[in-house]
Amino acid sequence: xxxxxxxxxxxxxxxxxxxxxxxxxxxxxxxxxxxxxxxxxxxxxxxxxxxxxxxxxxxxxxxxxxxxxxxxxxxxxxxxxxxxxxxxxxxxxxxxxxxxxxxxx
Numbered sequence: 001x002x003x004x005x006x007x008x009x010x011x012x013x014x015x016x017x018x019x020x021x022x023x024x025x026x027x028x029x030x031x032x033x034x035x036x037x038x039x040x041x042x043x044x045x046x047x048x049x050x051x052x053x054x055x056x057x058x059x060x061x062x063x064x065x066x067x068x069x070x071x072x073x074x075x076x077x078x079x080x081x082x083x084x085x086x087x088x089x090x091x092x093x094x095x096x097x098x099x100x101x102x103x104x105x
Contacts, residue, residue: 077103
């Protein structure tokens with residue numbers, strides 16, 4: 001999997017699993033593995049060890065990765081989850097378009 005439908009900075013909604021229905025901003029994307037990290041979704045606990053003198057160790061909660069196929073892009077205009085369509089403009093540029101309202105994503 002090398003080309004994903006969501007990019008860093010997009011808003012996405014989770015389609016399946018225990019986090020179904022949650023929305024958030026995409027923090028990072030790994031196209032090679034087909035994984036995405038979404039803000040506030042799939043929180044995991046990490047046990048961190050202090051690395052430097054004076055640094056605090058302990059249990060930290062952070063976002064875990066999700067499969068990209070389980071998330072869908074959300075249109076910023078109509079606020080609906082949408083499968084993006086592609087449209088070629090007059091100048092030859094290719095843009096993503098919302099299937100519901102026709103706005104550029």
